[in-house]
Structures are given as C-alpha cells and as structure tokens.
Amino acid sequence: MKLLSKLTAAVLVMGALFFANTAKAQTTPANAFRLGLGIETGVPTGLARLGSTFTLGGTARLQYGISNDFAATFTVGGYHFFPKKIPGSDKRYGSYGEIPIKFGFKEFFVPNVYFGGEAGIAYEKLEEGWGPHRLDLSPGLGYANKTWDVSIRYENFSGADQPRFGMVGLRLAYGFGL
Known part of the structure; x- marks a missing residue:
C-alpha cells in the first residue's frame, strides 16, 4: 500500500503543477x-500480485473530440508483469505481459480533469507463447492539458473459466494534435 500511496501523491502533485500552469487549456x-x-x-492486484511485483508498459491513445468536454478514445499498447522470486528458491515465477486493445471515452467534468472508461480485449503473452485473451475493463481519473495527460486507473482482466486479476496503474503521456 505504500507504493499506491506514493503513486497517488505523485499524481496529485503533478496535477496541481499542470493545473497551475495551464488552467484555461482546452483539451478536447x-x-x-x-x-x-x-x-x-502499476501495482498488480488479485491473482497477479502473488507472482508479480510491478508492471511497466507503454500505450498509444487516439482521441477524437465529440464535444469540448467529451472524447472517444482508442488505446493499444502493452504491459509487462515483472515476476517475483519463488519462496525458498532462487528461481522466479514466469514472466508475462498483456497486450490491450480498448475503446473508451473521456468526460471532462471540470476544466482539465476527466473521468474515463475503456473496454476491450487483452491478449496474454507468456514466455513460452501466447496465452488466453481476456475482457479488459478500465475506469480511471486523470488530468490533461494541451501537452500532458496524467491518469490513475484500475485495469481488470477477466475471462470465462480464467482467474481474474488486474492492476492499479499510473499513466504519463505526451499528447499532440493531428
């Protein structure tokens, strides 16, 4: 929980700094x-935290402004779950990753602050090949200006007859108009 508290504090500090510099920026x-x-x-949750220490990855998000306060999004990328050591040995659990493909939205409820939601599919990449694909649901809260987008979210991976797991994630993105 200490890491989660630090991530939350970092998001709040960065958000305050960005808000102070660009309070009137139109983001969508x-x-x-x-x-x-x-x-x-991010920090793994559920079954993932038993064999993983943290996650690291990257994403590309295309956003289309439907109105000045609402945008549709399309996100692709990848997350790597770094394995823990197996207790009582020098070996580690298997390494794996998730490759998400998600559609979603961003709703700005005050200037620069948004609630977002995404849904899609995530493909599991194991050391020895491909694993199952899962439903990927991801609600989040963020701050965005004309250049930067900082958000925190919960990502849930689930599927039929498969264990559920997820992560609490922090995203720092550089954005630009097309």
Missing part, C-alpha cells in the same frame, strides 16, 4: 484528433 476540441504516447507503471 470538438471534431479534432489527438494522439497521446504514454508510459505506464
């Missing part, structure tokens, strides 16, 4: 495309 101009390239880190 209607009828305009934006592309955000982000780096992501």
Whole structure:
C-alpha cells in the first residue's frame, strides 16, 4: 500500500503543477484528433500480485473530440508483469505481459480533469507463447492539458473459466494534435 500511496501523491502533485500552469487549456476540441504516447507503471492486484511485483508498459491513445468536454478514445499498447522470486528458491515465477486493445471515452467534468472508461480485449503473452485473451475493463481519473495527460486507473482482466486479476496503474503521456 505504500507504493499506491506514493503513486497517488505523485499524481496529485503533478496535477496541481499542470493545473497551475495551464488552467484555461482546452483539451478536447470538438471534431479534432489527438494522439497521446504514454508510459505506464502499476501495482498488480488479485491473482497477479502473488507472482508479480510491478508492471511497466507503454500505450498509444487516439482521441477524437465529440464535444469540448467529451472524447472517444482508442488505446493499444502493452504491459509487462515483472515476476517475483519463488519462496525458498532462487528461481522466479514466469514472466508475462498483456497486450490491450480498448475503446473508451473521456468526460471532462471540470476544466482539465476527466473521468474515463475503456473496454476491450487483452491478449496474454507468456514466455513460452501466447496465452488466453481476456475482457479488459478500465475506469480511471486523470488530468490533461494541451501537452500532458496524467491518469490513475484500475485495469481488470477477466475471462470465462480464467482467474481474474488486474492492476492499479499510473499513466504519463505526451499528447499532440493531428
């Protein structure tokens, strides 16, 4: 929980700094495309925390402004779950990753602050090949201006007859208009 507290504090500090510098920035101009390239880190939850220490990855998010306060999103990328050591040995659990393909939205409820939601599919990449694909649901809260997008979210991976797991993630992205 200490790491989660630090991630939350970092998001709040970065959000305050960005808000102080660009309080009047319009982030989702209607009828305009934006592309955000982000780096992501997180803490595994559920079954994933038993064999993983943290996650690291990157995503590309295409955003289309439907109105000045609402945008549709399309996100692709990848997350790597770094394995823990197996107790009582020098070996580690198997390494794996998730490759998400998600559609979603961003709703700005005050200037620069948004609630977002995404749904899609995630393909599991194991050391020895491909694993199952899963439903990927991801609600989040973020701050965005004309250049930066910082968000925190919960990502849930689930499937029929498969164990559920996820991560609490932090995303820092650089965005620009197309």
